[in-house]
Amino acid sequence: MKIRPALLHLFFLILSAQASAESIYCDQCGNRIKEGASYIISESKIYCDHECYEKSLPKCAVCGDPVKAGYVSEGKNYCSEKCLSTTWESCSLCGKKVNKGVHLGSKNGMFYCSDCAEKPICSGCGLPNDCFVLPDGRNICSKCQSSAVTSLRGSTEIIREVRKIMKEELDIFTDHEIKYRLVDKNELKKLSGQSEMELGLFQHEEWKNTEIITKKKLGIKIGEEKNIIMSDSFTIFILTSLPAEKFSDIAAHELAHDWLERYYPNIRDKVIIEGWAEYAASLVNSFFGREYLNEQKKYNEHPVYGNGYRILSKIAEKGGKGKVIEFLKEKNSEE
Ligand SMILES: [Zn+2]
Ligand SMILES: [Zn+2]
Ligand SMILES: [Zn+2]
Ligand SMILES: [Zn+2]
Ligand SMILES: [Zn+2]
Numbered sequence: 001m002k003i004r005p006a007l008l009h010l011f012f013l014i015l016s017a018q019a020s021a022e023s024i025y026c027d028q029c030g031n032r033i034k035e036g037a038s039y040i041i042s043e044s045k046i047y048c049d050h051e052c053y054e055k056s057l058p059k060c061a062v063c064g065d066p067v068k069a070g071y072v073s074e075g076k077n078y079c080s081e082k083c084l085s086t087t088w089e090s091c092s093l094c095g096k097k098v099n100k101g102v103h104l105g106s107k108n109g110m111f112y113c114s115d116c117a118e119k120p121i122c123s124g125c126g127l128p129n130d131c132f133v134l135p136d137g138r139n140i141c142s143k144c145q146s147s148a149v150t151s152l153r154g155s156t157e158i159i160r161e162v163r164k165i166m167k168e169e170l171d172i173f174t175d176h177e178i179k180y181r182l183v184d185k186n187e188l189k190k191l192s193g194q195s196e197m198e199l200g201l202f203q204h205e206e207w208k209n210t211e212i213i214t215k216k217k218l219g220i221k222i223g224e225e226k227n228i229i230m231s232d233s234f235t236i237f238i239l240t241s242l243p244a245e246k247f248s249d250i251a252a253h254e255l256a257h258d259w260l261e262r263y264y265p266n267i268r269d270k271v272i273i274e275g276w277a278e279y280a281a282s283l284v285n286s287f288f289g290r291e292y293l294n295e296q297k298k299y300n301e302h303p304v305y306g307n308g309y310r311i312l313s314k315i316a317e318k319g320g321k322g323k324v325i326e327f328l329k330e331k332n333s334e335e
Pocket of ligand 4: 122123124125126127129140141142143144145
């Protein structure tokens, strides 16, 4: 927003009409100015009196008073800073109305005054705030802290609920026996081998066991048989101390990985893999009415997570989840 003080109307001249051949007229009311009477000149226009002069002035867009010295912002006039400030945005955190600040993420993102924008970023909601520091070094705001998932029991309850909804409402499920673990930032980093801030991880391990069966007849060994047994283990790791709603979002994301690996295991493109997990999680968020979490996905600038989500939700716009699954099927047979 550009604001310039409007000082143009501040100065005017008061003159006295001289006896002359030519008559002068008020530019506002059109009346002739009598000889010897005083009149006003402002911006090369003539006014018979103060009332006419004030009538000619622009009106304050907020209170309607004539603007003598005030402000012009986006083509509108304001009589005072008080009136102008009513048009300013309120900081999402401290509520102060300020004319300068930061929109987070995008032009339509949440607005913060410059003081609040400087505060540490909460690892739960991704927004600046006064934060506590968790033992693993992450910042967390008091709002996120109040619903933080810190016990295995609490986390398992949420994951089970999410899994049930994905199965019953979205038809996204496997019969895998999945173990759940809560880990801190350092453990998760080690497990995922990624330097980026990960919030969860789906791990599928395959074990190959060789079993030797000795065949005997009447107590005498007559041969050996090799039996290869494949066994799977599935684990979902999720970061501890996430706010409950974010935790549910991450749980849905990781469960979607399990589903994708089970049904379309040939897809190797990270953008599609993460895009699917984000898209499936967004369906769960919508089910719970937590669209704000999907807004974060929509504006996520990450080249894999953000782009992947945008690609798949664009496909979904045209034909819903069915179209997305068709797309995955196609990708799976290509690769
Ligand atoms: Zn007049
Ligand atoms: Zn005003
Ligand atoms: Zn603020
Ligand atoms: Zn937070
Ligand atoms: Zn993922």
